[in-house]
Amino acid sequence: MAQITLDGVGHAYGGGKPATDAGYALKPLHHVWEAGKAYALLGPSGCGKTTLLNIISGLVIPSEGRLLFDDRDVTRLPTEQRNIAQVFQFPVIYDTMTVAENLAFPLKNRGMPKDRIAARVNEIATMLDLNHDLNRRARGLTADAKQKISLGRGLVRSDVSAVLFDEPLTVIDPALKWELRSKLKAVHRALDLLMIYVTHDQVEALTFADKVVVMNDGRAVQIGTPAELFEKPEHTFVGYFIGSPGMNLLQGKIQGTRVILDGQEIALGAAYPGLAAGSPVKLGIRPDYARLSTSAGLPVQVRRIDDLGRKRLAHVSLGGQPLVATVPHGMSLEGTQACVQFDPARTHIYVDDHRVEGQSLSEGRAA
Numbered sequence: 605m606a607q608i609t610l611d612g613v614g615h616a617y618g619g620g621k622p623a624t625d626a627g628y629a630l631k632p633l634h635h636v637w638e639a640g641k642a643y644a645l646l647g648p649s650g651c652g653k654t655t656l657l658n659i660i661s662g663l664v665i666p667s668e669g670r671l672l673f674d675d676r677d678v679t680r681l682p683t684e685q686r687n688i689a690q691v692f693q694f695p696v697i698y699d700t701m702t703v704a705e706n707l708a709f710p711l712k713n714r715g716m717p718k719d720r721i722a723a724r725v726n727e728i729a730t731m732l733d734l735n736h737d738l739n740r741r742a743r744g745l746t747a748d749a750k751q752k753i754s755l756g757r758g759l760v761r762s763d764v765s766a767v768l769f770d771e772p773l774t775v776i777d778p779a780l781k782w783e784l785r786s787k788l789k790a791v792h793r794a795l796d797l798l799m800i801y802v803t804h805d806q807v808e809a810l811t812f813a814d815k816v817v818v819m820n821d822g823r824a825v826q827i828g829t830p831a832e833l834f835e836k837p838e839h840t841f842v843g844y845f846i847g848s849p850g851m852n853l854l855q856g857k858i859q860g861t862r863v864i865l866d867g868q869e870i871a872l873g874a875a876y877p878g879l880a881a882g883s884p885v886k887l888g889i890r891p892d893y894a895r896l897s898t899s900a901g902l903p904v905q906v907r908r909i910d911d912l913g914r915k916r917l918a919h920v921s922l923g924g925q926p927l928v929a930t931v932p933h934g935m936s937l938e939g940t941q942a943c944v945q946f947d948p949a950r951t952h953i954y955v956d957d958h959r960v961e962g963q964s965l966s967e968g969r970a971a
């Protein structure tokens with residue numbers, strides 16, 4: 605198991621240094637993937653996830669920067685010299701072999717003694733619920749079972765630098781996806797391997813990973829724990845992309861500890877002395893922290909209410925800007941007029957899409 609360092613790693617498929625940032629499929633990135641941790645690369649199609657994964661696996665040589673496995677520079681080494689395991693979208697298994705033989709294959713190749721192979725195959729098969737099928741040929745199994753074998757083959761070696769997963773649950777039946785997602789998390793805890801998991805599905809990323817790398821347009825816009833991405837999105841893209849629905853972003857003007865929006869004042873939980881009074885900002889607040897009320901707060905026009913069973917979300921207009929707010933349990937609403945209250949401690953201020961750290965009001969008072 606290794607620590608993997610991206611030292612200014614970037615890639616332009618045309619080769620060389622592009623004239624502008626837009627020429628990069630992956631904009632230069634410094635990051636250390638810690639041994640034993642589970643990471644997800646999350647972002648929309650075309651944001652550079654596969655390019656980054658392929659750089660780590662050796663399928664793509666980056667056009668700039670260095671890639672280190674511990675202290676060893678592997679930037680130009682072929683995949684087979686990198687000591688990594690990979691799991692792809694579709695099963696990569698031998699149909700004519702049994703499940704046990706498939707799982708044993710990577711270990712046999714490395715000359716592991718038979719008794720140790722049998723023990724490890726059993727361990728992995730138990731984790732993935734494959735132990736009842738160990739002696740069956742892979743050919744007759746369902747697509748789900750075959751992909752589980754692929755996962756098992758990726759996880760069976762304990763001496764790899766990292767296990768890389770490229771959208772591994774794509775072919776899995778939706779009902780089984782839930783189960784397999786949490787199983788993979790448990791497997792990670794038990795095996796203590798560095799795992800990097802590419803997906804465009806936020807639920808998959810957030811359930812699996814200790815840390816998620818959120819990518820957009822070739823850039824890693826934030827690397828953080830699921831809680832950090834939810835509570836403190838450092839970029840408006842993260843606020844919008846993580847959460848369902850995403851964070852509300854309202855245009856306004858900052859005024860000390862308040863944002864003025866269509867003549868109304870919204871109180872913030874912090875002061876922003878670095879921002880000139882009246883300068884334009886975006887105020888970010890998650891729907892969970894904006895609450896509809898019948899009389900207290902800022903007046904809004906209710907456009908529609910979505911009843912999601914466990915909660916209700918109101919789609920409203922605040923000074924002409926769309927906003928999604930939570931409807932408190934038991935609140936009944938007549939007509940289209942209501943109010944909304946923001947939790948000041950959960951409001952964030954963004955300038956040019958980047959979060960500005962505020963000065964805590966209690967600290968300000970203490971000073």
Ligand SMILES: Nc1ncnc2c1ncn2[C@@H]1O[C@H](COP(=O)(O)OP(=O)(O)OP(=O)(O)O)[C@@H](O)[C@H]1O
Pocket residue numbers: 617629647648649650651652653654655656804
């Ligand atoms: N072989 C290639 N040659 C030229 N451009 C490429 C190549 N592979 C990817 N790209 C471009 O690089 C950018 C990043 O692509 P990449 O496949 O890494 O994104 P992704 O996030 O993995 O997308 P997806 O989820 O659709 O696989 C895209 O603009 C893509 O068109």
